[in-house]
Amino acid sequence: MNLNxxxxxxxxxxxxxxxxxxxIATVIETWGSAPRPVGSHLVIxxxxxxxxxxxxxxxxxxxxxxxxxxxxxxxxxxxxFGVADETAWRVGLSCGGKIAVRVEPLT
Amino acid sequence: xxxxxxxxxxxxxxxxxATILVTEMATGSTRLVTPEEVSADPLADALHxxxxxxxxxxxxxxxxxxxxxxxxxxxxxxxxVHISQALAEMARLAGLDCTIIDPxxxxxxxxxxxxxxxxxxxxxxxxxxVKPDRFTAFVALTHDPKIDDPGLVAALxxxxxxxxxxxxRKTHAKRVERLQSQGFTADETARIHAPxxxxxxxxxxxxxxVSILGEIISAMRAKRRTA
Numbered sequence: 001m002n003l004n005x006x007x008x009x010x011x012x013x014x015x016x017x018x019x020x021x022x023x024i025a026t027v028i029e030t031w032g033s034a035p036r037p038v039g040s041h042l043v044i045x046x047x048x049x050x051x052x053x054x055x056x057x058x059x060x061x062x063x064x065x066x067x068x069x070x071x072x073x074x075x076x077x078x079x080x081f082g083v084a085d086e087t088a089w090r091v092g093l094s095c096g097g098k099i100a101v102r103v104e105p106l107t
Numbered sequence: 108x109x110x111x112x113x114x115x116x117x118x119x120x121x122x123x124x125a126t127i128l129v130t131e132m133a134t135g136s137t138r139l140v141t142p143e144e145v146s147a148d149p150l151a152d153a154l155h156x157x158x159x160x161x162x163x164x165x166x167x168x169x170x171x172x173x174x175x176x177x178x179x180x181x182x183x184x185x186x187x188v189h190i191s192q193a194l195a196e197m198a199r200l201a202g203l204d205c206t207i208i209d210p211x212x213x214x215x216x217x218x219x220x221x222x223x224x225x226x227x228x229x230x231x232x233x234x235x236x237v238k239p240d241r242f243t244a245f246v247a248l249t250h251d252p253k254i255d256d257p258g259l260v261a262a263l264x265x266x267x268x269x270x271x272x273x274x275x276r277k278t279h280a281k282r283v284e285r286l287q288s289q290g291f292t293a294d295e296t297a298r299i300h301a302p303x304x305x306x307x308x309x310x311x312x313x314x315x316x317v318s319i320l321g322e323i324i325s326a327m328r329a330k331r332r333t334a
Contacts, residue, residue, distance in 0.1 A: 006120045039163030
């Protein structure tokens with residue numbers, strides 16, 4: 001199912017109310033060609049379930065991994081992905097753009 | 108972010124109320140700002156601009172992130188006519204949430220209007236369920252003042268971002284007279300796009316639907332969101 005960003009936030013709320021740990025990832029900045037606009041969300045729960053998208057599939061795996069640590073620690077993180085990034089060889093954006101993603105725990 | 112803040116944000120989104128979620132990057136603190144609260148906020152200028160453009164982003168210098176939540180655009184049409192059949196289809200493709208209102212049950216049949224909310228009732232009755240608001244485009248297509256006028260009255264009062272009415276200049280002049288006799292000012296009636304649609308020389312109903320949708324999108328992207 002493809003949820004829009006409003007539906008994703010509602011999903012995050014219902015997950016948290018069901019007692020799961022939840023993190024919300026948000027695209028806060030993009031440079032060049034980026035697949036998802038600023039404000040797009042990926043929501044993740046403590047079991048690794050996720051909905052939404054911050055990059056159309058390129059870096060979601062990495063964001064989910066970071067999100068699990070964010071849920072654990074309760075501390076937000078700012079992440080960057082792009083071709084100039086060393087990690088790009090592993091989890092870069094094929095479109096050549098660059099994105100900044102903030103991952104925030106729901107407390 | 109606190110769960111209570113997310114719940115409050117979700118409640119505002121569900122109620123179609125424009126809201127910005129502000130995240131201070133240095134401290135991580137978050138807050139909701141409504142259009143009414145903008146001028147009292149330390150980030151007033153950036154918030155005002157964000158409500159106007161609908162664009163989320165970091166403020167200058169990157170000290171705060173503004174996530175703008177504006178209601179999805181609704182299209183309400185009076186008249187289950189030939190043009191509306193094409194318009195409903197096209198609006199759906201463009202991502203607008205379309206409702207057709209027409210009390211004439213011979214016109215308003217689900218067979219003629221698949222995949223769209225169809226209310227076979229008078230506008231005043233229909234508007235108790237589908238409320239026009241600032242994020243609504245209203246289009247009057249019946250040519251019948253008994254149906255179109257109550258729709259136009261509701262749309263003007265709700266300050267819909269786009270209001271259009273089908274009819275010649277002569278028909279529209281009479282319509283303006285009727286609305287002004289009901290207390291609307293010349294400035295208010297001037298908000299009605301008539302003759303409706305972009306001037307692309309449209310002839311057939313689907314072509315007219317394109318010109319109407321084009322005019323709606325132009326209003327949606329340029330003039331809407333003056334918070």
